[in-house]
Amino acid sequence: MPTYLARRIGQSVLTVFLTLTTVFLLVRLAPGDPASAYAAPNATSADLARIREQFGLDDPLIVQYGLFLRDLFTGDLGTSYSFHSPALDVVLDRIPYTVTLAVSAIAVTTLVAVPLGVWMARRADTRRELGANVLTIAGQSMPDFWTGVMLLTVFAVVLPVLPASGFTSWSGLVLPTATVAVLQLALVSRLVRREMTTALASSYITVARSRGVRESALTWRYALANSAVPLVTALGTRFAALLNGVVVVEVVFGWPGVGSLVVRALETRDYPLIQATVLVTATLAILVQLLVDLAYPLLDPRVRLGKAA
Amino acid sequence: MAEVTTTAANTPTAESTPLLDATDLQIELITAHGVVRAVDGVSFTVRRGETVTLIGESGSGKSTTAMGVLRLLPEGLAVMSGSVRIAGRDVVADPGAARAVRGRTVSLIPQDPMTALSPVHTIGRQLGDALRLRHPGMSRTQARDKGVELLAQVRIPQPRTRWKAYPHQFSGGMLQRILIATALAAEPELLVADEPTSALDATVQASVLDLLMELQERTGIGMLMITHDLGVARLVSDRIHVMKDGRFVESGSAEDIVERPAEPYTRELLAAVPRLGAWDEDGDERTEPVAQGAAP
Numbered sequence: 001m002p003t004y005l006a007r008r009i010g011q012s013v014l015t016v017f018l019t020l021t022t023v024f025l026l027v028r029l030a031p032g033d034p035a036s037a038y039a040a041p042n043a044t045s046a047d048l049a050r051i052r053e054q055f056g057l058d059d060p061l062i063v064q065y066g067l068f069l070r071d072l073f074t075g076d077l078g079t080s081y082s083f084h085s086p087a088l089d090v091v092l093d094r095i096p097y098t099v100t101l102a103v104s105a106i107a108v109t110t111l112v113a114v115p116l117g118v119w120m121a122r123r124a125d126t127r128r129e130l131g132a133n134v135l136t137i138a139g140q141s142m143p144d145f146w147t148g149v150m151l152l153t154v155f156a157v158v159l160p161v162l163p164a165s166g167f168t169s170w171s172g173l174v175l176p177t178a179t180v181a182v183l184q185l186a187l188v189s190r191l192v193r194r195e196m197t198t199a200l201a202s203s204y205i206t207v208a209r210s211r212g213v214r215e216s217a218l219t220w221r222y223a224l225a226n227s228a229v230p231l232v233t234a235l236g237t238r239f240a241a242l243l244n245g246v247v248v249v250e251v252v253f254g255w256p257g258v259g260s261l262v263v264r265a266l267e268t269r270d271y272p273l274i275q276a277t278v279l280v281t282a283t284l285a286i287l288v289q290l291l292v293d294l295a296y297p298l299l300d301p302r303v304r305l306g307k308a309a
Numbered sequence: 310m311a312e313v314t315t316t317a318a319n320t321p322t323a324e325s326t327p328l329l330d331a332t333d334l335q336i337e338l339i340t341a342h343g344v345v346r347a348v349d350g351v352s353f354t355v356r357r358g359e360t361v362t363l364i365g366e367s368g369s370g371k372s373t374t375a376m377g378v379l380r381l382l383p384e385g386l387a388v389m390s391g392s393v394r395i396a397g398r399d400v401v402a403d404p405g406a407a408r409a410v411r412g413r414t415v416s417l418i419p420q421d422p423m424t425a426l427s428p429v430h431t432i433g434r435q436l437g438d439a440l441r442l443r444h445p446g447m448s449r450t451q452a453r454d455k456g457v458e459l460l461a462q463v464r465i466p467q468p469r470t471r472w473k474a475y476p477h478q479f480s481g482g483m484l485q486r487i488l489i490a491t492a493l494a495a496e497p498e499l500l501v502a503d504e505p506t507s508a509l510d511a512t513v514q515a516s517v518l519d520l521l522m523e524l525q526e527r528t529g530i531g532m533l534m535i536t537h538d539l540g541v542a543r544l545v546s547d548r549i550h551v552m553k554d555g556r557f558v559e560s561g562s563a564e565d566i567v568e569r570p571a572e573p574y575t576r577e578l579l580a581a582v583p584r585l586g587a588w589d590e591d592g593d594e595r596t597e598p599v600a601q602g603a604a605p
Contacts, residue, residue: 203424206381210419210501211439211491212412225429300429301475 004305008293012286016279023278024068027271028061034269038081055081055271068275077279078272082264087276091258095280098257101249102242104173105180106235113185114231117192118219124197133190140186148179148252165254176253180246184238191234195227202226228299236292240285326397327354328414328499328531329378333391334401336370336377336555340386347373349555350391355499360525360532362542362563364578365552372420374552375503375535379417380407396498412442416492418502418521422484422509426476432487433472436460439494459490463520482513489520499531506541518545539578543567551575 035051036043043051052058056067071078080087116132123129155175156164163172199205200223208222209215245259258277265273296303336348348370355361363371376382378393380400389401396414398406419425426435436459437452447455453472460468463486476484485505492500502521506514522545525532536542542549546563551574559572570576 201383203419203421204427206376207417207419207425207488208427208435210379210381210411210417211495212408212442213438217438222427222430226427228429302428302477 001305005294008290012290015286016282019282020072020275020279021065023275024065024271025061027269027274028064032269034081034271037268037270077276080265080273080276081270082268083270083273087270087272088280090273091261091276091280094256094258094261095284097255098243098245098259099284100173101176101180101246101255101257102239104177105184105242106239108177108181109184109188109238110235112181113188114192114224116185117189118196118224120189120193121196121200121223122219124193133193136186136189138186139182140190142182143248144179144183144246145248145252147182148175148249151175151178152252172253176246176249176255179249179252180242188231188234188238192227192231195230196223199223199226225299229296229303232292232295232299236288240288243284243288244281327356327394328396329353329355329533330394331374331378331391332393334374334377334393335390336373336382337388338373338382338386339388344388347555348377351550351552351555351557352391353550353557353560355531355533357498357531358525358529359547360534360545362534362536362546362549363552364536364539364542364549366537366578369552370555371535371537371552372503375417375501375533378533379411379415379501380404381417412439412495414497415499415501416495416497418485418489418492418500418505420504420508422481422488423476425488426484426491428476431473431475432479433474436487436491436494439491443495456490456494459493460487462493463487463490465490480513481509482517485509485513485517486520489517489524493524497530499533501533501535503535504537505534507537514541521545539567539581551578 033048034055034057035048039047039051049058056064059067068078075088077086077088079085080090083090116136120129120132152164152175155162162174163169164175165172196219200219202223204226205218205222208218213222243258245257245262246255247259247263249255250257250259251263258281262274262277264270265277293305297305331354332352333350334348334352335346335350338345338347351370351374353361353363363374365371373382373387377387377389378395378400380389382389391401392399393401395406395410398410400407400410426432433453433456436456437449440452440455440459441447441449444452457468457472460471465471465483465486471479476487479487485508489505500521505521506517509517518541521532524530532545534542534545543563543566549561549563549566550557551559551566551572553574559566559570559575566575567579570579
């Protein structure tokens with residue numbers, strides 16, 4: 001187990017490092033010039049050259065990369081061009097908002113999708129289940145900007161019960177959460193339905209039923225526990241994706257998370273900010289994945305970490 | 310090997326009423342290819358202390374009969390008619406009766422022990438649950454003590470340390486013993502054994518059958534045995550019903566069926582079994598003629 005953990009952490013560090021290197025190169029290969037994004041519209045080419053020199057952008061790529069690595073190991077990710085403050089601090093200021101939205105969206109998704117999926121599996125192929133199925137497909141098909149705007153219109157404009165934008169009170173969390181959850185809900189409830197249908201048809205369920213185990217216990221204790229691995233995998237993957245920010249939803253609701261930050265960083269070619277964002281979000285996503293993997297042996301005793309990982 | 314234990318039956322009705330009484334049982338299965346009549350009007354009884362075997366090839370409807378008797382066929386995909394009385398209650402007419410007798414009056418020993426226990430729960434948890442269902446007042450510690458005792462009875466080595474083990478940590482033969490222990494947790498009067506040994510090695514098969522017969526001798530439990538193996542059938546049965554295409558083609562005492570098969574189908578089944586020497590006469594004279602089962 002300690003060996004496994006050490007190896008996994010080593011792999012994770014390597015993954016983050018490679019991701020960071022790729023992003024470092026890609027942003028510089030992509031068209032666009034930070035200097036002209038940064039400079040005033042009437043800047044001369046001399047001004048631009050001065051800015052490039054100031055940012056170290058006129059050095060050869062290999063030198064820039066060397067300097068980037070040197071600073072990285074001292075925890076310095078450079079100064080954001082547009083925020084004029086350390087890029088890492090800018091990202092870390094946004095992280096609590098992104099984590100809050102991700103946690104709340106995944107919590108709502110789990111609390112709704114699991115019972116819904118279980119219900120659909122129990123009622124599989126009845127007319128009402130078909131109705132629920134159609135609804136979840138609709139939920140999955142609606143683009144999030146549309147869902148977001150609809151929810152905004154209904155609950156912030158027509159019935160002004162919830163704030164439309166920003167995060168000034170906890171009620172500001174409701175609409176962004178709902179928008180993210182509608183999409184996740186459809187995907188996760190259909191996964192739960194599929195897994196539970198398989199589990200409920202298993203031999204051990206029939207045998208447990210022959211012992212007089214009640215239907216509720218068969219469903220919630222036996223079948224659900226046997227569906228835990230794919231369910232936790234799916235929720236973990238979705239959670240990790242949400243930690244990278246939900247760009248559209250953040251823009252629609254003026255949510256000060258990482259998603260809207262990364263859009264701004266890309267628009268202004270703010271290389272240090274892009275790199276800092278990638279470092280933080282990649283680390284978080286890999287951490288979540290590691291926790292999910294560590295949970296497997298707890299969910300299924302047949303899984304041995306490090307044997308076939 | 311099995312006698313009618315009058316001592317186990319305290320009331321006169323318990324003596325006269327069979328544990329299991331199926332009359333003109335029909336089961337239709339709704340499949341992708343249409344409706345199939347898997348069981349076509351079979352009647353049989355199982356009394357206290359006796360073993361009645363349904364034997365036939367795969368697809369003959371014997372397992373469907375066993376699962377139908379317990380009402381464990383998928384609801385909505387199986388249509389049953391006729392009657393199946395377990396301890397006097399008709400499970401065909403009343404689904405509630407089936408729920409009431411399962412885990413109390415009747416237990417199942419399933420076909421494939423490797424898939425019959427939840428892989429993510431310990432065997433102790435599953436056996437303990439079965440015990441606590443039967444005795445709702447039982448504490449977890451009491452259930453554990455009783456469960457360890459049951460595991461010892463079915464000869465699981467070191468039952469106390471194995472209590473916390475998971476199904477994948479046991480062999481097929483061990484799992485079948487654990488499943489027998491779990492079935493016994495219900496203190497049933499009737500065991501339905503659906504090919505209890507067909508997934509096991511030959512040597513393990515014998516020990517599991519020994520265990521079942523020993524249990525029956527001790528507790529006077531009635532048994533409905535499903536098998537395709539005439540060797541198994543003649544070892545354990547008092548009466549045998551030979552099943553083909555959902556009907557009984559021949560019924561009679563184990564001795565009659567094995568020694569004097571009337572039907573060509575039975576002779577074919579017999580021919581498929583390696584000879585093990587003469588039929589061992591064990592003095593069991595109880596041969597109730599069963600009045601149906603002529604070949605169509």
